Amino acid sequence: MTLAPEAGPALQEVDPLASEVRRVPPPPRRRAGRFTPLVLLVPGIAVLAAVIGWPLVQLLIMSFQEYGRAQAFGAPAPFNGLDNYIEVLGDEQFWAVLTRSIAFCIVNVALTIVLGTLVALMMTRLNRFFRLLVSVGLLLAWAMPALTATIVWGWLFDTQFGVVNYTLTQLTGIDFMGHSWLIDPVSFFAVATVIVTWGAVPFVAFSLYAGLTQVPGEVLEAAQLDGATSVQRFRLIVFPYLRSIFVVLTILSIIWDMRVFAQIYALQGIGGVREQTSTIGVYIYKTSLGTGEYGIGGATAVILVVILLAVSFFYVRKTIREEEL
């Protein structure tokens, strides 16, 4: 987190004092100057069309062209139909990268949601002092830019002088001094998982904590009197209340963790084997800007956009329904 990469529309203002959220009805149709709203929208739409829309069109076109170094220097780029896609989908390395990205994503999302839930549940049962303490810690982790966080964690896990090796040696009695964490791909991704989860848990924990404070205490108490265990209370009462928060958090986490770039790229710079540790974002960067295979990189990028938009579809639909636009 980075602060959550882009906290996205999931975060909107809510008055902490408001006990219930006001649903905002759509504004009345105003007769004042039929074109005013459109004039207000022009600057925003112009920027989005120029910097997102137009490159997106370019990306699509490029993914159907033979586009390499020569074309980048001005040679004509002939259309080659689905060749790029066929090449990408037939490339073992692409599948390795995609599998790696998805596996990394699943592990990190699961860890983030589980740990975030546990921390949020814990916060509801702490007294003021300890809750403040936990909040401050979480905010520090959340506020840390992804890149500096990665470099700092890289230092913590440093082979020779890292505090992690020292501490593990002291605690376990096993000699970890000089142990390299980044050379072995599995271990590399374990470190990446620590970094990503560490940065992502705060957002989930705070969101769930805010939700938990709205679960009516009487219901939980009644269940307790009826002999429900705490696990049952969570499963049968708390979870159904917070289901839609869980859905939103899961979808957002999937999107962020599929896109993970800065952490992986920087960790590779500190000492990983690039071929074995690239996730899909880093892979696109390397095939296009690294080796100049823009057409291939473009096709890969289109595939990534399609995957992420498919995941986002549910989120967007849900948000629109809720907002009663």
Place this chain on the structure above:
Amino acid sequence: MTALATARPARAGSTGRRTSPERRRRRVGSVVLSAVAVIVFLVSAFPVYWMINTSLLPNNLTRTAVPHFWPDEFTFKNYELVLFGDTRSPFLPALGNSLAVTLITVAVALVFAFLAALAVTRFRFRGRGSFIVAILIIQMIPGEAMLISTYRVLDDWQLLNTLAGLSLVYVATVLPFTVWTLRGFVNGVPLELEEAAMIDGCSRMQAFWRVTFPLLAPGLVATGVFGFIQAWNEFVLALVVMSRPDSQTLPVWLRTFQEATTTTNWAAIMAGSTLMSIPVIVFFLIVQGRMTSGLVAGAVKG
């Protein structure tokens, strides 16, 4: 902290008189919980502490068998080296680039987003729903996938390695989020206030500027800070668009600096990291309360 530190209403102990073993169990439980809370705090905060601690130690003390857990030989030498030292990638120009890009981005994005938010909250018109849906979808398109074509389009427009080029990309990047957030803030100001002012003789513009706008100011500030943080931290696009050493922003600078210090001068790298992170952390702590509790809005059954 307000939004986070509000205590949960205490539950009435409705189970009558407690037996003493149960009370003991509860006390043990709360001690365990407090201990876990301390562990969560330590794990969360330690990297930040370690970054600052290392940055204040002379570099030779970062390479000892037993780590120095606090800056017992306190020094600002690392900061001097980063700020004014003859390093291969100088810090100050990168700081200047970062400041320029983030400030331009925030200013432009806030104005554009504010206008758009007004349009979608205060008016109904054909295409309003589509615009909001488009904003939500654009939010989900990953910059990592767009970097090739963004690079090429900026190249066509002669904007590679320019502050204007990167700012333009960042405005588009933070705009969807900014529009969405401001829309929530504008919705939070009841129209009746404006109408009351108009009954008292204000024109619509006057009513807006004198009544609604002051109420929106805190929301504008918080949204601006969030946009600032996003632009300040952004790495991928900056890496691609600003490839020349003299046009680097801080995140790109930090990475080249980290790779360029051959004997891995961790103390200096941590000083650079601290310089880059502290403004973000401070700003974030100031505005988070205003921004972080919104996910619950409308998401709880009830």
